Amino acid sequence: MKNIILYSLALLGFFSNNLLWSAEKPPNIVLIFADDLGYADLGCFGSTTIRTPNIDSLARDGIKLTNFHVPQAVCSASRTALLSGCYPNRVGILGALGPNSKNGIKDAENLLPEYLKKVGYSTAIFGKWHLGDSAQYSPLRHGFDTYFGLPYSNDMWPNHPTAKNFPPLPLRQDDKVLELNPDQSKLTGWYTDRSVKFIEANKNKPFFLYMPHSMPHVPIYASEKFKGKSNQGLYGDVIEEIDASVGTILETLKKHSLDKNTLVIFTSDNGPWLSYGHHAGSKGMLREGKGTEFEGGVRVPFVARWPGKIPASVTSNEPTMTIDLLPTLVGYAGRVVQAEPKIDGKNISAIIEAKPNAKSPQEAYYFYWGDALHAVTSGKWKLHFPHPYLHIIEGGSDGKPGKSEIRKIELSLFDLDADITESKNVADQNPDVVKKLQILGDKIREELGDSLTGKKGSKLR
Template identity: 55%
Template sequence: MTVMSRHLGFCFAVAALWHTSAALAADASPPNVVLIFADDLGYADVGCFGAKDIRTPNIDRLATEGTRFTSFYVSQPVCTASRASLMTGCYANRVGLAGALNHTSKAGIHADEVLLPELLQQRGYATAIFGKWHLGHRPEFSPLRHGFNEFLGIPYSNDNGPLHPVVKTIPSLPWIDGEKTAELDPDQSQFTRRLTERALRFLAANKDRPFFLYLPHIMPHVPIFASEKFKGRSGRGLYGDVVEELDWSVGEIVAALKRLNLEDNTLLIFTSDNGPFLSYGEHAGSATPLREGKLTTFEGGVRTPCLIRWPKIIPAGRTCDEPVASIDLLPTIAKLIDAPVPKHPIDGLDVWPILSGQPDGRTPHEALLFFSGDELQAVRSGDWKLHFAHDYLTVAGPPGKGGKPANYENMKPKSIEESGIRGIASRHGYEVRRIEQSLFNLKDDPGESRDVAKQHPTV
């Protein structure tokens, strides 16, 4: 694997050399930015990515009016790490936030890190986050101390409370407005509606100035809930109902931008933090045709649906298969608004030539790295995906039902206290298996089912 080895070293050095190959037209002003981040939404859970039993006309319209990115990646297949990368433009391991934080965690985003909202705030943008933060719940980690003017939502995942499907000793889930706890154990069926309504108020209040709206929805992370209006509407049970309500939210945001005469100067990005939580069966999404899901570095865990819309700037109705990553959004947006990127090394690169559909737009990455916790498990370079030998989680038997994970009836309280991969397996009904070093050609085999290392020993 000589070429792949060279790519690994290059990845960490190349961030210092990144540059942009294109800029906006001279008469275009820096855009407003709306970033909608679903939670555990699978690659195949929206219509334009293959869903047949979930109706998502508003999300699908983003594909018609913008570009559909079919090789969009997150750096880790789990909540906190994925969000840390999104906000900093760095692999989560670089900023010390691998894995997922919970209500007992003492860690969080460090004060020295420069987050995307801070760059925008420095350029005069109003900034807001409505949804799940998950970068630390202690006061020093508050979103309001890291570039946001407003915050409404929860500090960590919605299962970090009495509604956890397995662990029953977690204290109440806080609903936070600004830096104050406004409620304990709020009605989760109202999350999507409440966050959307607050987002609409933010848009209206800031229509005359540039703004950054970050909407990291709490759904469809388990436990899942839909409001009465959406219950029973989809062809995929409660999970489909939840996704259709998210689609409604997207429609409300787009309609507000149009009503406020803002859509032509608003960059709108829709994606997910990682793949589906497959152990939860009917309460989880689908990554078909990709392999596995959340908690794994197979494609189903790290490749997410992504749609980007900016009328008259980003090509409409286009599909792009060039590899792009969430770490690239910070440097790309920084270039668009003429903001300096952080002085310390970052891993993301400017991908505006790809987003804007330039004929020579190609991924600037020699390779993309995929970690699970502190372990580098996989690398993508071109069409090649190399997995190093590692343990991984899979659903070995029937998936869970009714909001419970697989193998729920056999779970024991002692096993729930375990740490590491086996602790995750015991809490969420997975089986631990092992993959030896393997090479896949994603162009021919997106499901990572055929190891071709022996046929290509020099890759």
């Protein structure tokens, strides 16, 4: 009798543990990262000309963050922040790395896919990597099981409109080159097809799917199915094809009953590259665009859906940034980010889940251009330190850049809640706020440096 009782208790423990595991099963994560998308290019962010019903559905069924930022408005630096949880300056990646770059993401950095892989996730990247193109910087060395796409930006090829010294552009499958100078009108479709196959192959275990689209970075291309179908020319065609790709991913998740336990995020690496005129997106009311640390460059659309976890049709204007996604997603996977090496991001799950009174866990966010500290935000306030910036006088046409000039902004304070256009300097009226933000600026200069003031950072890796 005693043995029967013990056996029964053991079975009860077994089933209880499995039920608990099932209830706490970590979510699948799909992270879709557009390239150079304008803040106002999506229907759910105000576009009236580009149709994005699938991305809009993520906002309708989940949350929209209207105050979400990147720390540098350029390719490699932005992706570094996303995957490392660090300001890119801290880990030594600035700007946009070119072909055969001697720099790249270091082995010592713990990237998001590495954390997830350690707890049983299958991991894949289909799209643009841009954290170093040599073998030592391969995605396969940094947490991804499989990779298909471009090692850097799609304009870094012999057909660039102004720079003719780029080598042929490689399309890679894992660490093998499949072809050179691929037909770019097929990229979005290729990324989508492989994503579907990856989801289907890993439907019985947790997976992390990272889709950093090559588009709408110039040169822009749409497939024959979408070419000429939008109300905003080729650029609109490109965005509507990306939206259709999102729709295919959502349909695949639903088909395999994965949608209820999958967190889907859609955002962008920076704002629109305004120099390219009608081949660039819309910044809406924001000031400037890609290549600047004004809101048009660093504020990007963000939508996320996770049925049962994120309430439907909610919006948050709490300040957040891509550096915060790593600790947040690692937390959802049941892990805690290790103390060393230090990261800058903090968990924003309370904001993403629209918890009552959820606030940003960060005292401030910092915005660099290269190694120069341009601005700091804290709450609704944004302080620009004196710095030069590139202003687009006239956008180009048909894939060619337009006219630009260097301008300079002096010390300027903006109330982003009242003045999202960054057009009214209120520094004189708020000296205490200016002083507080200057102190925060001095603090980050100690760690990350600032070429504008000649400060060398003490915490650079």
